[in-house]
Amino acid sequence: MNITLRHVSKRYPNGYLALDNVNFELTAGEFAFLTGHSGAGKSTLLKLIAGIEFANQGQIRVGNYDVTTLKSRHIPFLRRQIGIILQTPNLLMDRPVFDNIALPMVIANASYREIQSRVRAMLAKVDLQHKEKCYPYELSTGEQQRVSIARAIINKPSLLLADEPTGNLDPKLAAEMMHLFQQFNDLGMSILIASHDLALINQCHHRILTLTQGTVCTDG
């Protein structure tokens, strides 16, 4: 799924200009990092793409959706095409790992049999086969983050957005996670990761978009 941003600006109600005339394109199957100092607008940009926040100006296209004019009743269906991973794993603490990973499929009205086989496959992929009955608080931070990744990709989204996914992880775990993302990308998933971990980014040899004060200043 490709993403196109044309002259996108975002000003928050408090007057803060988070993004100022941003232009870029991410083609289907591409893997890119979005970097910049804190407050440069990385999170805002991801939120605009996922329809969590809305641009004041410009146009954002995600696959066949024009996010800037999208009606609120269509937003859930845009979100189902996108896997979203945040810095904190954001798991439901009162439900076991299996239920947490299954949630997007439950929302999409999948049958129980389908859910069961896909969740098992996902657990294998993130190496948590024996943890499906565990509750999130029984897992380490790295394991929790892997659960959130499994949840993000269980519906086979064509786009994965991640906001500082390795922020809470040690370098070894961060590298493992990047390896996982690389595997998804090899299967054709477009990936956009916001991160300020330059050491990690530089290891990966992918396109890097740098945001400075709300504008894309370097691309490549």
Place this chain on the structure above:
Amino acid sequence: MHRWLTWQVQAALNSLGKLIRSPFVTLMTCSVIGVALALPALFFVALQHADVIHDPLQQSVQLTLYLKKNTTDVAAMSLAHEIEKRTDVKTVQPISPTAGYKELQQQMGLDDATTKLLGNPLPWAIIVTPAANYQNPAELNQLSQSLKQFQSVDSIQLDRIWAEQMATLIRLAHRITEALSVLLAAAVLLIINNSIRSATEHHQEEIKLIQLIGGTPGFIRRPFLYTGIIYGVAGAVIAWLLVTLFVFVLQEPIQHLASLYDSDFHLHGMNMSQFLILLLVSSGLGFLGSFLAVARKLSG
């Protein structure tokens, strides 16, 4: 369709499970709803009994004409015949002073000695039963007025008055019950709305997450709606239990009271259709209360 139904059932069971896992809070909420519903339900049941007692009274409306003391037997009988011919009169029953006196004697247990001493003070009386469709207060008044025109009629007593007073009281009680029902229904709506609102506060993180991964408002609403409906159903059952208990406790003393009045009056609880109406209204309020609570959460 089958899959949709499966998820509905699952959502309902999930909501039920959640409620059962915090039994004390759930029981408290359902009891408050039950008490709020039991009050108007009790009033309705009580009024239904008032109607049962009052109805036959309505039908036995009679006018008693007391004739002047000097009226002869012939004049009295001919007057009775004349009145009987009227279209607004169903039956007449003339009672001679002697017959009336005998009845009085029996009722009061007077002996012959006393009666001989006092003499017979009773005049001729004619009991008039109006025709079935001339029994409302206005027509009855008209009938009474026109009967007064006869020279030999001394006075007319309308058995109606106290029956009418009772009818007015019952009408008032009906109105009060209706107003009370509306008030208490509003209370039930607010109780359920409040419970669901605090449940949405409690599940704020979950709601946000579901929105983030593409859950529709309908999906988010579903478990809360079932919770609201379950509250309503449980409240209705508790209300029914309370009414039944109330009737059970009152059954014996009321029966005793009725037997003193030679009546086979029976106290009944709610019947099936009344219970179903209560159930429907209560679960409807549960649905509405939770719908409004979640709508506020989703828009906020």
